[in-house]
Amino acid sequence: MRMPRAERRISISGFREMRDANDITRSMFGGDRRFRPCASHGRFLPYPKPPSAVKRAAARILAGTLCLALVLSPVAGAAAGDVDLEKEAKRPFVNSIAVIGCAHFSEKELKQKMYTKEPSFFAVFTKPRLRTSYIQRDVAFLEAFYHSQGFFEAKVVLKALNYSEDRRFVDCIIEVDEGLATTVGGIVFQQSSIVAFEKLRKKLILKTGDPFNPAMLETDVYTVKNEYAKVGYPAASVEDSVSYADHSVTIFYSVDPGPKMRIDAISVRGNEMTKGSILEKELTFKQGEVFNLDKLYESRRNLFDTGLFTEVELMPDHIDIEKKSVNISVRVRERKATYVEVGLGVGNVLGSRAIAEWGDRNLFGTGRKLKLKAQYSFDLFENNEVDFDHMHLSRTYVRYDGEFHQRHLFGTKFLTAVNGFFEEDATVEPITIKTIGASVIGNRRLSQYTDLLLSLSHERIRREIPEVPEELSTSRILSASISRDRRDFILNPGSGGYRSLRLDLAGGIFGGDNDFYSILASIQKYFKRGRSTIIALRTRIGYVDAFGSSADRGVPIENRFFAGGGNSVRGYRENSLGPRGIVSDPYQAQTAEGVVGGRVLLLTNAEIRFGVPLLSRIRISAAAFLDGGNVWASVREVKFTHFRPFVEEADITAMDYRYSVGCGLRYNTPVGPIRLDYGVPFKRDPAVDSGGRFHISLGQIF
Numbered sequence: 001m002r003m004p005r006a007e008r009r010i011s012i013s014g015f016r017e018m019r020d021a022n023d024i025t026r027s028m029f030g031g032d033r034r035f036r037p038c039a040s041h042g043r044f045l046p047y048p049k050p051p052s053a054v055k056r057a058a059a060r061i062l063a064g065t066l067c068l069a070l071v072l073s074p075v076a077g078a079a080a081g082d083v084d085l086e087k088e089a090k091r092p093f094v095n096s097i098a099v100i101g102c103a104h105f106s107e108k109e110l111k112q113k114m115y116t117k118e119p120s121f122f123a124v125f126t127k128p129r130l131r132t133s134y135i136q137r138d139v140a141f142l143e144a145f146y147h148s149q150g151f152f153e154a155k156v157v158l159k160a161l162n163y164s165e166d167r168r169f170v171d172c173i174i175e176v177d178e179g180l181a182t183t184v185g186g187i188v189f190q191q192s193s194i195v196a197f198e199k200l201r202k203k204l205i206l207k208t209g210d211p212f213n214p215a216m217l218e219t220d221v222y223t224v225k226n227e228y229a230k231v232g233y234p235a236a237s238v239e240d241s242v243s244y245a246d247h248s249v250t251i252f253y254s255v256d257p258g259p260k261m262r263i264d265a266i267s268v269r270g271n272e273m274t275k276g277s278i279l280e281k282e283l284t285f286k287q288g289e290v291f292n293l294d295k296l297y298e299s300r301r302n303l304f305d306t307g308l309f310t311e312v313e314l315m316p317d318h319i320d321i322e323k324k325s326v327n328i329s330v331r332v333r334e335r336k337a338t339y340v341e342v343g344l345g346v347g348n349v350l351g352s353r354a355i356a357e358w359g360d361r362n363l364f365g366t367g368r369k370l371k372l373k374a375q376y377s378f379d380l381f382e383n384n385e386v387d388f389d390h391m392h393l394s395r396t397y398v399r400y401d402g403e404f405h406q407r408h409l410f411g412t413k414f415l416t417a418v419n420g421f422f423e424e425d426a427t428v429e430p431i432t433i434k435t436i437g438a439s440v441i442g443n444r445r446l447s448q449y450t451d452l453l454l455s456l457s458h459e460r461i462r463r464e465i466p467e468v469p470e471e472l473s474t475s476r477i478l479s480a481s482i483s484r485d486r487r488d489f490i491l492n493p494g495s496g497g498y499r500s501l502r503l504d505l506a507g508g509i510f511g512g513d514n515d516f517y518s519i520l521a522s523i524q525k526y527f528k529r530g531r532s533t534i535i536a537l538r539t540r541i542g543y544v545d546a547f548g549s550s551a552d553r554g555v556p557i558e559n560r561f562f563a564g565g566g567n568s569v570r571g572y573r574e575n576s577l578g579p580r581g582i583v584s585d586p587y588q589a590q591t592a593e594g595v596v597g598g599r600v601l602l603l604t605n606a607e608i609r610f611g612v613p614l615l616s617r618i619r620i621s622a623a624a625f626l627d628g629g630n631v632w633a634s635v636r637e638v639k640f641t642h643f644r645p646f647v648e649e650a651d652i653t654a655m656d657y658r659y660s661v662g663c664g665l666r667y668n669t670p671v672g673p674i675r676l677d678y679g680v681p682f683k684r685d686p687a688v689d690s691g692g693r694f695h696i697s698l699g700q701i702f
Helices: 021-029 049-078 107-112 134-146 197-203 215-227 276-282 293-305
Strands: 009-012 035-038 042-045 093-100 155-163 169-177 183-191 237-244 246-256 262-269 309-320 325-334 338-345 350-362 366-383 391-406 413-427 430-444 448-464 469-486 498-504 516-529 534-545 600-611 620-630 657-669 673-681 691-697
Touching: 093 107, 134 155, 134 169, 183 197, 197 215, 215 237, 215 246, 262 276, 276 293, 293 309, 293 325, 620 673
Parallel strands: 093 169, 183 246, 262 325
Antiparallel strands: 009 237, 035 042, 155 169, 237 246, 309 325, 338 350, 350 366, 366 391, 391 413, 413 430, 430 448, 448 469, 469 498, 498 516, 516 534, 534 600, 600 620, 620 657, 657 673, 673 691
């Protein structure tokens, strides 16, 4: 594709072909699936705006690329000179690919866009073979890519295929003549100024100084229309054109906003079980208000958040230019109200577990939810040692829950839940903690990715220790947590991040037998490298302390921090790190005999997750990790010398920050990966730790 050097105005297809305002409306909203289910948030999130225009532009680029590939394939073959077209059964292995002449884009970046690949470090048994038809299409694709980035004069040719003497291997040489790039020299808005021109320029994909990509013009036209629809002008018309001179273009946008529209009527369809008043509470717009596109997006998100619907569509049903009015149509498809779920899990902390749940997500059509859940966990191996010759069955954890959910309690935007539960926890030997409690929980979404959670709980706790009288106490705890979740998939993240901060206050003005407070902060980040490599990082910091009447007794053992095991520092036994003492008193620890938990927590994890040749086909991947962590009885016990990675075995103490390295396999399932890890500790206490340890669990460590 070549642009003429002489200056002229070129008309680019946009929305000008629409014949009336209703056609524009259908193009903007009809059949547009802006929201998608997102398991990482348990709700539905918007697609990047504007999705339909991006899809159309991408489709046009792809179609153009394929056409160029078909047309240029024989040209590329001729450019290769005396390249032999070997038979399918005798295709040589690709030894290397060289891209010469590229300056604006790196050789690595261009290779990543090719279907033909060089052999990777792990390609021992499955080295890629050369298909001349594929590499010819790669050449055509790279040329089309350059054109899409504003290099309209670029030429890409297959320079040579250099075979080894036995013709079993081949080196591919691709030559690029980039030419001069055509850039965006200026952006001019004409006529309407209802929306500030500077605000519009910031929203555009094509900006001054960027390579000129004609396919993005339609997307930017759609963006301008959206900005006008957000302030009450859904019938705005946008014309675009470009002026080209000396490898620079000036883009002109002519905007006719049309009349300002108000909502005349709202119609709701598809709610056979759910009462209409429930849907109306989720709508952020009302009849008679000025039309606002953002409120349609927010209302759609609210309806998906109820969990009552599998499909939600909100769109202008009719635009009347003369009356300056617009009707809004709301159409939903309901989910089945009642459900039954059962599941099995594996892990080191809670052991293998069975879960059963019954629920009704739409009681009597009111949008209220009721669910009953039971969880039973047991250990298959003594002391969490994976040894199939010494299997046994022991119960480690039991919990029964009953929950009732109500949206918009007393007209607020808090999702409120009332929970009653019974829990029996024997994961910290030799103590068994039985708890009967109830809690009230409020959840408020502050933004698309940020949530605020408040809860108030009352717990009656019974601690059972062999040969020691039972200990009874009551805790009343107020909790507040805020989290920001940008992970792409909560069960197996590949990019994004997660941050959370939690504060707990027990006792004090709330009463009860235990007075303490705690703070726990967590940061997780995920970076994708290449097609299948993910770098995952996590840091957790926690502090808990007693006050008031509990200052002398200390923090109850069930509210202390523990570290070590498959979900914290792999290579060590579960909950084996930190201070040790006589576990006969749930509050105090006297001498070094058993793990009693700590008041200070520091945990760090780094993991590289990557695909494995051949095994990736059956959904098996691998990981390598470096873990670190420990808990301490007080901040004063934390010393800089505790963080040395290597220490003589005789000098290791319970205060040392522990490290481990290891690797593992992941079998990916729809509900997250089944994880098998083997960790080797750096600092090993022979009395407690072994030379290495297997850990098996469901789901990533973080």
